[in-house]
Structure formats: C-alpha cells, structure tokens
Amino acid sequence: MHVICFDIDGTLVASAGFDGELYGETMRDVLGVELRSDLTQYKNISDAGILAEILESVSDVGERARLAREVQATFVDRTKQYIADNPKLIREVPGAVALVEVLRKSPNVRVCIATGGWAETAALKLRAIGLDPRSLAMATSSDALRRTEIMRLAESWATKAKVTRRTYFGDGVWDKKAAAELGYDFVAVGDGVGHQVAFPDLQDIEGIVRQLGVQQIAQVRPGPIGPPPDAAKLRRLA
Numbered sequence: 557m558h559v560i561c562f563d564i565d566g567t568l569v570a571s572a573g574f575d576g577e578l579y580g581e582t583m584r585d586v587l588g589v590e591l592r593s594d595l596t597q598y599k600n601i602s603d604a605g606i607l608a609e610i611l612e613s614v615s616d617v618g619e620r621a622r623l624a625r626e627v628q629a630t631f632v633d634r635t636k637q638y639i640a641d642n643p644k645l646i647r648e649v650p651g652a653v654a655l656v657e658v659l660r661k662s663p664n665v666r667v668c669i670a671t672g673g674w675a676e677t678a679a680l681k682l683r684a685i686g687l688d689p690r691s692l693a694m695a696t697s698s699d700a701l702r703r704t705e706i707m708r709l710a711e712s713w714a715t716k717a718k719v720t721r722r723t724y725f726g727d728g729v730w731d732k733k734a735a736a737e738l739g740y741d742f743v744a745v746g747d748g749v750g751h752q753v754a755f756p757d758l759q760d761i762e763g764i765v766r767q768l769g770v771q772q773i774a775q776v777r778p779g780p781i782g783p784p785p786d787a788a789k790l791r792r793l794a
Contacts, residue, residue: 557715561669562670567727568682604698632676643684648686668710668713670694722740723740725758
C-alpha cells in the first residue's frame, strides 16, 4: 500500500497567508506575544506546538491550560468569521481537489491529511474548497504537537495494510524535514521550499501521478468523493 499524505495550508488550500495572520493576531491579543518571524526557530511547528512553547515562557503552570483554551477558541472563531466574510477568497491550491479525488480511486493508495493546524480550523478550510474532512483520515495538532507524530497518526488511521511506500506533500521546510525524519518521499508544492521534486501547484495530475508511480490511474475517471469502505473504523472525525 502507498500512503500519500497531504499538508493543508499552502498545499491543498491557499490559506497560508490569512491563517498565519490570524494566528499571529490571536497570540498578540490574548497573550501579548509577537510570533517570531522565522517559524523554524520553534521546536514544533504546529498550532499547538508553538502555543505550548510560548506558554512555557509567558505564563505560570496553573494558567497554561486556561490560556491554551482561550487562544484556540479565539483562533477558531476568527477563522470561522474570516471564511464566512471572505468565501470567494478561500480557494484550493489549483488542482488539489481533483488530485485527491483521483488518488483516492486507486486501489493501492490510501490518502490522508497531516496538518499542523488544529482539527477545527483544518476542517473549516477543507470544507471551504469542497473536501469532506469526515471522509479522509486526518491527524492534526489537536492530536499531537510534533509533525512527525501527526504524520504517523494519519498513516495509522488511513490503513492497517502493509505500507510499502510513503509520500508527503508539503510547502514548508518543516514539512520536508519531517518527511526526511520518517523516511517519506517528499513532494514540494509551490516555491516555499527547495526540493528536487517540486510542482508549482497540483494541476499537473498526470505528472504527479507519474512521479508517485501510481498504477492504472488512466482508467480512473474522477467522480464524487466518498469515504472508503472501512472509513468508519479508520477515519478520524473532524
């Protein structure tokens, strides 16, 4: 089985800009903290991971759980409001939905989502581009702080079969690093990270499928996205 895992922001959804702005605004308004301009300076580059590291330095232990809940709730509310106010601005990375649709129809592929965002905001963004998060095995920073652990969880929820190949699509240097740590093949999306295998977006489905080595894809015609037969056991509901 070939597990193909996708990040969300900047990979499936063109949301990296507003997502980062809303996260930074929330940190500033709730905690009075400015995010570092270079996110690679944080140990775990995920919504929960960055928050945990910041809370270690700005709050007492007894206050951390309450502040974490406040930050997350505020960020989720602001994301909901932004999407409601700007529905035409929430776009897929070109080709994203069609590629996921095609890959999910391959019998030897299992598609999953591993994102550094929280489950609530991840689901909002996927729904905004027409993907149902309930039909995809998805792990987020609501499940773990470290991106590598998030990826492991997503894979475990995607299939119980023997995995012979693993691929991760991402747009950041932290995605590439996590893929290398786990022995995943890495496909860079966009121009945010240098890599020998890279695509400007996801429109070149034939080229991407050829790179992935997915077989018999030419006979598969895109159709409605639905959960796999064993989704009730394997998926993570958002």
